Amino acid sequence: MIIHEKYEPVSKRNNLALLKLSEPLKLSRNIEEAPLAGIVPKVNSLAKVATWRKSIFFYHLSVIEEAIISKDECSKALDNSALQAALATETICAQNKILGACDKDLGAPLISRGQLAGILTNPSCSSKPDVYTSVVQYKTWLEANTE
Template identity: 30%
Template structure:
């Protein structure tokens, strides 16, 4: 069993290295460009014991939206939400007093991977800390937007590769374009055979070898929050997001008067 797992891992790494080598230099570049926090004041760094776990999006002064699997096996009393600074480990720090997790859909493993963190005290809004509204219509295929965050989704420790570092310390941002969900599923299944996508997801094109930002990194279209990353990649594979238009009612109900 262990031998089979080792062979599978080596096969994946060999293929990944070969893919990266096609980039020319044999090294991956950081994703996008360094960003000022004023460009994405709704972004938050979610940490536990001074370790970055994922990113999140401020949806009102009391709540931050993240992926549900961000805090798997993490004691909520150790969690801190950092906002207002492009440096991942700086900014104002807030404790978390409650987590509201969306009930998962057993038929589609990529659906409903969302939770809401209720802060112990509300944020003070400013040019660097600001909530963002949820998109009020389903984004169309080909729509353009931007996504920002601090790191990659890889769980490896390949420090020799720039884009394989576990997390970036500097906030970065890049432009993206949405891709048809069926085309997205087809491309991703070539590498992830058990992947299941539904209309609760949206995808964006990714044509370079840099790694995706953290899970939970916000996708913004026309100034509104359209999605958060739930599955990224360090290869030329589409990125998958929770389509937040589908979760508006759950978010509104879960945060109303709380």
């Protein structure tokens, strides 16, 4: 595993890591590659996130849509001052006003226009915004640390 060398656990700045697999992942109808996004999704655009939802007996993987929201709107809705410091440039905020991602979803992909735009950093477990590490801000680091 390669953890970003400047990761800050309290503020969650630089919150990303790469997992090197011993053999290539076998792609299928249910497992696909997602190219890294080249631009940050626009405010009010829709993105998808994979989440674990509990049914009566077990958790199942599902996909929810979230709207990208502005950093100002996100900051007002969040009451975590340490996290607000990281909202400056390296994050994306998205919100589903009915249900959001939760702790079991940490690291989940935020997919916008078929591209990986973010990695879930701070789930709300509610209708508050979810915060994602923006892969656009770390594209150079990601490419330098992958083969």
